[in-house]
Amino acid sequence: MADQTIKINLSESKKQKPQSDQLGFGKIFTDHMFMMDYIEGKGWHDPRIVPFQPLSLDPAAIIFHYGQTVFEGLKAYVTKAGEVHLFRPEKNMQRLNRSSDRLCMPQLDEEFALEALKQLIIIDKDWIPSAPGTSLYIRPFIIATEPYLGVTASKHYQFLIILSPVGSYYKEGIHPVKILVENEYVRAVTGGTGTAKTAGNYAASLKAQEVAEEKGYSQVLWLDGIEKKYIEEVGSMNVFFKINGEIVTPALNGSILEGVTRNSIIQLLKHWNLPVVERKISMDEIYQAYKNGQLEEAFGTGTAAIISPIGEFIWHGEELVINNGKTGELSKKLYDTLTGIQYGTEPDPFGWVVKVQ
Structure with missing residues (x-):
């Protein structure tokens, strides 16, 4: 310039x-x-x-x-x-x-x-x-x-x-939301524009979102566009699961948006010495963890909502209620810490905050 x-x-x-x-x-x-x-x-x-x-x-x-x-x-x-x-x-x-x-x-x-x-x-x-x-x-x-x-x-x-x-992105605020697992429509595929923040990705998501809302759900859980087996994002957010004490989030694969909040959550969890991994995770694995009583928490992360706890999934007509539909301890701690850093009420050990004036 x-x-x-x-x-x-x-x-x-x-x-x-x-x-x-x-x-x-x-x-x-x-x-x-x-x-x-x-x-x-x-x-x-x-x-x-x-x-x-x-x-x-x-x-x-x-x-x-x-x-x-x-x-x-x-x-x-x-x-x-x-x-x-x-x-x-x-x-x-x-x-x-x-x-x-x-x-x-x-x-x-x-x-x-x-x-x-x-x-x-x-x-x-x-x-x-x-x-x-x-x-x-x-x-x-x-x-x-x-x-x-x-x-x-x-x-x-x-x-x-x-x-x-x-104000709050969801009317539920920090309270858990209900999520419909999407088995028909696809948000993005590897090699497409999923890693870019572009309008077409969001236009492609509207039909599934409309169906979810008609059924009383706040958002959809997107699966991969090839096998419709592996978890990618939840609505317009990245997604995390706490399974038997370990926090898991889908690895960036060329179709998942690299969220700033996602990156911050991973750094926070490592800072707290909590086990966090990025890898492929299937909906079947989540279902089995739920059946075994090991699915402890699930939450979405993004700029708009910061942390959005997930209280329930519906998959193939079956309801998977997580943590009795209540906000999990980790979700609440992450939300309080991140918002505390943003509003200046919590220490900022990472130097994330930029003061405008």
Whole structure:
């Protein structure tokens, strides 16, 4: 980027901020957003913070027709002392670039993108909610904007960052959720785009999610796309199981998204000297562990929910109730520790927290 000066155009009409109990997830947005453009041969240019507003795109823009887009999700937290914390934001910027590479999209200067993010948060700092369990969700994303109906990588892009004050991702909060094991639909396969955070992966998940919700379940457990035997993810999260004292999570295999929270959980467990392994794990193994009374806990991990305990699976019509449908001791400890680090109430031995100001 030749010019890294961020132009700032502040909104003249501020929105009314919601009450903490009215937040929900991802429906309310702050006063400003960050934008930057890309043209092949010129590179990224014209970085700017502007009032939150609709985009104007050509109907032939490649994003609409071939889904060339990537995105990220992270959060900002305000501490009791009034500090604003980010949690491992450099990992999100690194993953954004990895996703871009998979979809033939241009790389960002990760340090500059993070600096732009910090400036946007400072401007909209008053939007960060302070009630327990609330935060400011951050959505950086890149879209292909060149108007062209040929199947090829775009030569024009926009990088944007929008902010949304949020409460709990699931209405259940830290309470256990019920999960339907998906035996028909597939989220991703090795060699596909499963390791990229791109819109198509999530569009492909909607049908199974709709079926699960109709049956009264919060999410689906995805199995591998070849044999439909091995566990991959749960909903839009990575997944962990505690089996006979050992914590197991599916190994990254080319179709599983490498979650920042997943990586953090593994580091925490090792820090506590608890046995944690990454390997292939089949649904049949989980079923046998359940039957033998060795399936002690299961939980999903992700930026939105942090830790989402799983209280029940349904597989081939059979209900597998875990820990009497209650939040497990390990799940609660992981949730409390991670959120404590994020909100500045727990020590941060890993140097994960980045202070915005």
